[in-house]
Amino acid sequence: MLKISKIPDGEPVSTLFTATVDGENAPAKAIRVSAYPYNYGWPGHQRPEEQSEDSAYIAFESDKPVTIRVKPGREFCEAVVRPLSKGIKPEREGGGLVFTLEHPGQYSLELDGHHNNLHIFFDAPREYAEDGVxxxxxxxxxxxxxxxxxxxxxxxxxxxxxxxxxxxxxxxxxxxxxxxxxxxxxxxxxxxxxxxxxxxxxxxxxxxxxxxxxxxxxxxxxxxxxxxxxxxxxxxxxxxxxxxxxxxxxxxxxxxxxxxxxxxxxxxxxxxxxxxxxxxxxxxxxxxxxxxxxxxxxxxxxxxxxxxxxxxxxxxxxxxxxxxxxxxxxxxxxxxxxxxxxxxxxxxxxxxxxxxxxxxxxxxxxxxxxxxxxxxxxxxxxxxxxxxxxxxxxxxxxxxxxxxxxxxxxxxxxxxxxxxxxxxxxxxxxxxxxxxxxxxxxxxxxxxxxxxxxxxxxxxxxxxxxxxxxxxxxxxxxxxxxxxxxxxxxxxx
The missing domain is CATH 2.160.20.10 (Single-stranded right-handed beta-helix, Pectin lyase-like)
Structure with missing residues (x-):
């Protein structure tokens, strides 16, 4: 059973990556993350947006291993999936990457370093009652x-x-x-x-x-x-x-x-x-x-x-x-x-x-x-x-x-x-x-x-x-x- 989270109308969709999970489209949600470790403490106003950068995530539920295919919107030399302890080795496929996730967890796909990465949130299926809540x-x-x-x-x-x-x-x-x-x-x-x-x-x-x-x-x-x-x-x-x-x-x-x-x-x-x-x-x-x-x-x-x-x-x-x-x-x-x-x-x-x-x-x-x-x-x-x-x-x-x-x-x-x-x-x-x-x-x-x-x-x-x-x-x-x-x-x- 595979359930991929959708992005509601009006919410930002990332152009950094296109991704599929077991062949089904997995929309990447656009987010901002810190671009570099530069901290003022508190200058009396919020941190300037130019100190952040684009990133993205996909989220889905499955009760079995899944195959992820990702096509980045840029050229790259190195690709790594973290945590390294999970032993996931992405392979090149055309202009993109393919890899398998055996178990639920949280992962990061990084190209030539940590900037503009793709977060991957893989949950086990769970249903929630809607009544009385x-x-x-x-x-x-x-x-x-x-x-x-x-x-x-x-x-x-x-x-x-x-x-x-x-x-x-x-x-x-x-x-x-x-x-x-x-x-x-x-x-x-x-x-x-x-x-x-x-x-x-x-x-x-x-x-x-x-x-x-x-x-x-x-x-x-x-x-x-x-x-x-x-x-x-x-x-x-x-x-x-x-x-x-x-x-x-x-x-x-x-x-x-x-x-x-x-x-x-x-x-x-x-x-x-x-x-x-x-x-x-x-x-x-x-x-x-x-x-x-x-x-x-x-x-x-x-x-x-x-x-x-x-x-x-x-x-x-x-x-x-x-x-x-x-x-x-x-x-x-x-x-x-x-x-x-x-x-x-x-x-x-x-x-x-x-x-x-x-x-x-x-x-x-x-x-x-x-x-x-x-x-x-x-x-x-x-x-x-x-x-x-x-x-x-x-x-x-x-x-x-x-x-x-x-x-x-x-x-x-x-x-x-x-x-x-x-x-x-x-x-x-x-x-x-x-x-x-x-x-x-x-x-x-x-x-x-x-x-x-x-x-x-x-x-x-x-x-x-x-x-x-x-x-x-x-x-x-x-x-x-x-x-x-x-x-x-x-x-x-």
């Missing part, structure tokens, strides 16, 4: 911001685009599901809008209850992005494609018993468009997702105003990560909580990153411990561009850049720009196991950068149990190390 059928729905309440279920049809965002406050049993699109183009960030659900002027306490929090939202122009959940329980976010947010795309504050499964984030090129931010959450499973974001992708934060809750029992597995700015799989930098523990990143592919692949920044008071990165595959490409902080909006990105390689692992304790507690934390009992590095030919061994903050607030008991480069197990001497002060035992197996 908030259903968005085929077509474009201009909803704006929609509040959800306990027991609400949203279903977005595979051929639907919802131009709006969803949020819930102090709710339970909320579900946002379907294979359609949540499009954040309705929202515009300005100096008068609030990015985070906290009073950034005072970093004061936020009332987590629905009534008090709604008062807070009314007196602040709080942004929604694609999805936001505040103090919610037993909630599901599943399947949807999130595009063009003007803020953090999907963020959850002080939530518990949360399941995020199979969502795709793409077309996220504006300032601070983080992927999935879990703030002071517990008992969470995030799995089978694709995150391409212009800022940190999969992030666990502790935020002032919500910091009465610790972060624990959180598993993130089978994710495909493309980080256009910042850090790919991250704890921090804000760690306003007493503890982080029982954290597992497992079976993930980082296909592109800028600053670092696997990251712990302990910027506040938290004791971060018992964190595992297991079976993570990290790809390094010769086309990677250097991250540059922009200080003058009239100065273009300096291109070409020299060859650049992100850090593989970064662990730092510090107090700095993002620190809000004024109290340093500590980090210990961190395990990196079966970390696979796939660099392009000629690239050097990966870098590991570790530094504590002060006596009693350092980094201790970090274990590296298997770091492999193109299948070869690396020794301690193969790694490029940057080790600062207040770092305890580093066990390299």
């Amino acid at each position: 908030i259903y968005y059928g085929p077509g474009v729905h201009n909803t704006g911001v929609v509040r959800l309440y306990s027991g609400d279920t949203v279903v977005i049809d595979r051929d639907a685009v919802v131009v709006g965002g969803f949020f819930a406050v102090d709710a339970e049993n909320v579900k946002i599901t379907g294979k359609g699109v949540i499009d954040g183009r309705y929202e515009n960030r300005t100096n008068d809008t609030l990015l985070l659900a906290v009073d950034v002027q005072t970093w004061g306490h936020i009332d987590h209850g629905a009534e008090g929090f709604m008062k807070f939202m009314k007196r602040t122009d709080l942004m929604t992005g694609n999805i936001k959940l505040y103090n919610c329980r037993n909630c599901v976010i599943e399947g949807v494609i999130c595009v063009d947010s003007a803020a953090w795309a999907v963020s959850c504050y002080a939530c518990s018993d949360l399941h995020i499964d199979g969502i795709k984030e793409v077309g996220q090129w504006k300032y601070n468009t983080d992927g999935i931010d879990l703030m002071n959450c517990r008992d969470v499973l995030v799995e089978n997702c694709f995150l391409r974001n212009y800022d940190d992708c999969m992030v666990l934060k502790g935020i002032k105003g919500w910091d009465g809750e610790d972060l624990y029992n959180i598993t993130m597995r089978n994710l495909v990560i493309w980080c256009d700015w910042g850090r790919a799989l991250e704890i921090g930098a804000e760690t306003c909580a007493d503890e982080y523990h029982g954290i597992l990143f497992e079976d993930c592919d980082v296909i592109h990153a800028v600053f670092s692949m696997l990251d712990i920044q302990n910027g506040d008071r938290a004791y971060v411990h018992d964190v595992t990165f297991d079976n993570i595959r990290c790809e390094f490409t010769k086309y990677q561009q250097q991250d540059v902080l922009q200080t003058d909006m009239t100065v273009p990105y300096p291109d070409p850049q020299p060859a650049y390689q992100p850090r593989l692992i970064f662990i730092h304790g510090y107090t700095g720009q993002w620190s809000k507690d004024g109290i340093p934390g500590k980090t210990s009992d961190i395990l990196f196991r079966n970390i696979m590095v796939y660099p392009d030919t000629g690239m050097t061994a990966p870098e590991i950068d570790i530094c504590g903050f002060s006596e009693g607030h350092g980094v201790e008991r970090v274990t590296f149990d298997g770091i492999f480069m193109n299948g070869k197990r690396l020794t301690r001497g193969d790694i490029k190390w940057t080790v600062g002060h207040h770092v305890g035992e580093l066990d390299f197996i």
Whole structure:
């Protein structure tokens, strides 16, 4: 059974590629993505569109392997399908390419580097009941911001685009599901809008209850992005494609018993468009997702105003990560909580990153411990561009850049720009196991950068149990190390 997502009338169709799935036309949706890692922070207005570029995606469901044929609209020399761990080798066929996808997942077809790529979203079939739910059928729905309440279920049809965002406050049993699109183009960030659900002027306490929090939202122009959940329980976010947010795309504050499964984030090129931010959450499973974001992708934060809750029992597995700015799989930098523990990143592919692949920044008071990165595959490409902080909006990105390689692992304790507690934390009992590095030919061994903050607030008991480069197990001497002060035992197996 093959079902290919259609593009509603009026929505942009890409001219970069034409594609078929098992011989059936698969329309490519046109999107904007970040063109290069050039970030101003916040200059008082949104990121200029000329810092983005054209890209596209196709989406479909099938219960069996599929054959993809793609004809690009340009000449090319090299073609690669990521994640590399899937072992997909595209073959030339006339002026195009053909390859087979054996299993559902998220893929990227890249020609002569990562620019102007084709994202491929292959889902297993699933039907959703339309009765008794908030259903968005085929077509474009201009909803704006929609509040959800306990027991609400949203279903977005595979051929639907919802131009709006969803949020819930102090709710339970909320579900946002379907294979359609949540499009954040309705929202515009300005100096008068609030990015985070906290009073950034005072970093004061936020009332987590629905009534008090709604008062807070009314007196602040709080942004929604694609999805936001505040103090919610037993909630599901599943399947949807999130595009063009003007803020953090999907963020959850002080939530518990949360399941995020199979969502795709793409077309996220504006300032601070983080992927999935879990703030002071517990008992969470995030799995089978694709995150391409212009800022940190999969992030666990502790935020002032919500910091009465610790972060624990959180598993993130089978994710495909493309980080256009910042850090790919991250704890921090804000760690306003007493503890982080029982954290597992497992079976993930980082296909592109800028600053670092696997990251712990302990910027506040938290004791971060018992964190595992297991079976993570990290790809390094010769086309990677250097991250540059922009200080003058009239100065273009300096291109070409020299060859650049992100850090593989970064662990730092510090107090700095993002620190809000004024109290340093500590980090210990961190395990990196079966970390696979796939660099392009000629690239050097990966870098590991570790530094504590002060006596009693350092980094201790970090274990590296298997770091492999193109299948070869690396020794301690193969790694490029940057080790600062207040770092305890580093066990390299």
